[in-house]
Amino acid sequence: MRGSNGNDGVVEIAGCHSSEWIIRCSGKGVKLVNLRVVGFWKRRPCLVITAGDPQVQGCEIVGGVRIEGHARGDLQSNSVTGGNMPAIIIVDEASPQIRGNQVSGGAEAGIYVGGGSMPLIEQNRIFGNAEAGIVVSGASVPVICSNRIHDNNGNGVRIEGTACPTIEGNEVHDNVESNICAADQSAPVIEGNRIYDSGAYGVSCVGDSAPIVKHNEIYGNLKPGFRIGPAATAFIHGGNNMYGNGEDNVW
Numbered sequence: 001m002r003g004s005n006g007n008d009g010v011v012e013i014a015g016c017h018s019s020e021w022i023i024r025c026s027g028k029g030v031k032l033v034n035l036r037v038v039g040f041w042k043r044r045p046c047l048v049i050t051a052g053d054p055q056v057q058g059c060e061i062v063g064g065v066r067i068e069g070h071a072r073g074d075l076q077s078n079s080v081t082g083g084n085m086p087a088i089i090i091v092d093e094a095s096p097q098i099r100g101n102q103v104s105g106g107a108e109a110g111i112y113v114g115g116g117s118m119p120l121i122e123q124n125r126i127f128g129n130a131e132a133g134i135v136v137s138g139a140s141v142p143v144i145c146s147n148r149i150h151d152n153n154g155n156g157v158r159i160e161g162t163a164c165p166t167i168e169g170n171e172v173h174d175n176v177e178s179n180i181c182a183a184d185q186s187a188p189v190i191e192g193n194r195i196y197d198s199g200a201y202g203v204s205c206v207g208d209s210a211p212i213v214k215h216n217e218i219y220g221n222l223k224p225g226f227r228i229g230p231a232a233t234a235f236i237h238g239g240n241n242m243y244g245n246g247e248d249n250v251w
Contacts, residue, residue: 030054082106182209205232215239
């Protein structure tokens with residue numbers, strides 16, 4: 001399904017409150033290009049990808065995207081807002097590529113990653129969400145790289161459950177809570193990021209989390225740049241540059 005280019009406007013697909021979803025994709029060779037997709041009801045998104053490898057490119061999606069099952073898919077260069085749910089939800093064993101999107105306005109997280117999913121989340125701008133920019137939960141193992149994650153009303157990235165994400169080369173800044181928070185029994189690799197100007201800690205490790213932290217630049221956070229809770233085990237490798245944080249650099 002293809003809309004016209006930006007100079008001529010876009011095709012608009014608008015849903016109603018009785019719809020469970022607006023578009024459901026479950027096959028190969030599906031392309032949604034330059035569309036405006038609008039509509040959500042309760043906690044049902046307007047675009048659901050359940051299988052196959054659809055491509056969604058250059059669309060404005062108001063009402064969220066859910067990717068589930070064993071779906072892959074490629075969301076590229078879209079504007080996605082969440083309505084009354086996370087803007088993008090990735091669960092089950094899904095392994096999509098989420099690249100170059102603007103993700104904002106999620107009533108909860110900008111992007112929620114759960115189950116045993118394995119997405120690539122790359123070069124997105126994730127901002128202005130009601131809670132965290134990205135929540136990584138369950139036993140998921142996403143790769144989160146080269147994103148700008150800022151001005152969210154919770155953490156920039158929050159890792160929960162037994163999730164083991166790789167968080168590399170991102171710019172995470174100006175989030176209301178700690179820019180990155182590892183909780184529960186999560187074990188993220190946090191490498192090569194710029195982490196600055198949060199309303200709390202740069203990186204906070206709580207619960208039984210066991211992050212590996214290396215080669216990050218952590219500065220200008222309101223509280224210490226790095227917090228290790230009493231039950232957490234953080235592996236802090238060389239090459240982290242921490243300066244200009246509130247109180248001490250490590251607490």
